[in-house]
Amino acid sequence: xxVIENDGKKKSGGNRKLLGGAIIAGAxxxxxxxxxxxxxxxxxxxxxVVYSPNGGVQEETLGQGWHLVGLFDKVTRYxxxxxxxxxxxxxxxxxxxxxxxxxxxxxxxxxxxxxxxxFNKFGPIEVEEIEASYLRTRLWDxxxxxxxxxxxxxxxxxxxxxxxxxVQKLFAEDIGKLGFTVDNLTLxxxxxxxxxxxxxxxxxxxxxxxxxxxxxxxxxEAEAEKKKIEAEGLAQYNKILQESLSTEVIQNKWVExxxxxxxxxxxxxxxxxxxxxxxxxxxx
Numbered sequence: 523x524x525v526i527e528n529d530g531k532k533k534s535g536g537n538r539k540l541l542g543g544a545i546i547a548g549a550x551x552x553x554x555x556x557x558x559x560x561x562x563x564x565x566x567x568x569x570x571v572v573y574s575p576n577g578g579v580q581e582e583t584l585g586q587g588w589h590l591v592g593l594f595d596k597v598t599r600y601x602x603x604x605x606x607x608x609x610x611x612x613x614x615x616x617x618x619x620x621x622x623x624x625x626x627x628x629x630x631x632x633x634x635x636x637x638x639x640x641f642n643k644f645g646p647i648e649v650e651e652i653e654a655s656y657l658r659t660r661l662w663d664x665x666x667x668x669x670x671x672x673x674x675x676x677x678x679x680x681x682x683x684x685x686x687x688x689v690q691k692l693f694a695e696d697i698g699k700l701g702f703t704v705d706n707l708t709l710x711x712x713x714x715x716x717x718x719x720x721x722x723x724x725x726x727x728x729x730x731x732x733x734x735x736x737x738x739x740x741x742x743e744a745e746a747e748k749k750k751i752e753a754e755g756l757a758q759y760n761k762i763l764q765e766s767l768s769t770e771v772i773q774n775k776w777v778e779x780x781x782x783x784x785x786x787x788x789x790x791x792x793x794x795x796x797x798x799x800x801x802x803x804x805x806x
Contacts, residue, residue, distance in 0.1 A: 562591045567603035569634055571641040572596070583637055598646050600637045604629040604705060607653050611713075614666050620674040620718045625710030626661060628690065636701025643700065657697065664692035675725055677712045685709060 562584065564570045570584035574595045584597065591597060609626045616622060632640055632649075644652055668688040672681055690707035697704065714722060 562589050562595075562597045563587070564589065564597075564599060567601055568599045569602050569632075569637050570597040570599050571637055573598070573641070573646065579638060579641060581638060583634070596646060598641055598648075600632040600640060600649055602631055602634045602637070604631050605649075607657070609658055609661060612658075612662050612665060614662075614669045616669060616674040616677060617671055618673045620714060620721070622669075622674060622677060622712035622714045622718065624665065624669075624677075624712050626665065626689075626707065627710070628661070628693070628707035629705045630657070630697075631703050633701045633703060640701050657702070660696050661689075661693050664696060665689050668692055674712070674714065674718060674722060677709075678722065682709055 562570060564584050564586050566586050568586070570589070572580040572582075572584060572591060572595050576594065606627065606629050611623050612626060613621060613623050640652075644656070668691075669677060669685055671688070672685050676682070677685055686707055686709040689709065690704060693707065694704040
């Protein structure tokens with residue numbers, strides 16, 4: 523009987539240890555869960571705005587790292603380093619009344635000292651919602667105003683970069699008042715409707731034909747100039763040659779080529795005169 527009692531005591535003690543361990547483990551899990559409710563992590567490049575239903579918005583923001591917050595506090599994060607946003611198929615009109623669809627890409631961030639102002643305007647919503655609604659609308663308005671000053675051909679050519687700069691300027695001025703900073707806005711290749719594309723193709727063909735004719739004209743002018751120079755050079759050469767061929771020179775050339783034999787006459791009246799230098803002295 524004593525052995526049975528000892529075994530019962532051992533089993534009872536083991537159960538108590540297991541129960542105690544389970545209670546401790548459960549307490550730790552509950553503690554971690556509760557602690558996580560009071561901890562907020564702010565990623566690198568972001569700032570957190572703290573607000574609660576009772577206390578409202580706190581003026582002091584949370585920087586990068588782990589932070590203790592109240593049980594009922596909520597945190598909204600805003601990027602203070604550059605974020606890249608892409609918008610597809612924004613439709614605008616050009617100065618010649620053509621509708622084109624354009625893709626835009628730009629970088630933006632929120633000024634650290636303005637994140638509370640941004641929160642007060644939009645409330646506790648994620649920044650991606652602001653990108654998809656407010657920022658997209660403001661960009662469309664800036665693009666509409668800027669691109670309306672360019673023809674559809676300009677938006678395809680060398681003025682596309684200039685148009686992008688003007689869009690960024692208007693966009694940055696608009697949302698900068700609220701605390702957003704914009705950088706490196708790019709404008710994609712416009713996508714026109716069929717009628718606009720047909721008009722563009724005709725203008726491009728006309729421009730190419732004009733360029734071809736201008737090149738042909740330049741080639742013809744260059745050839746004419748070359749022939750003119752050659753002709754002037756030949757005329758100058760002939761002039762110099764004529765001036766150098768005096769009577770004395772001609773006689774000297776004749777004597778140099780004479781073989782010393784008198785030419786034979788085939789008729790009584792056919793004589794050949796030998797040129798004689800009249801200035802030469804007579805033989806003694």
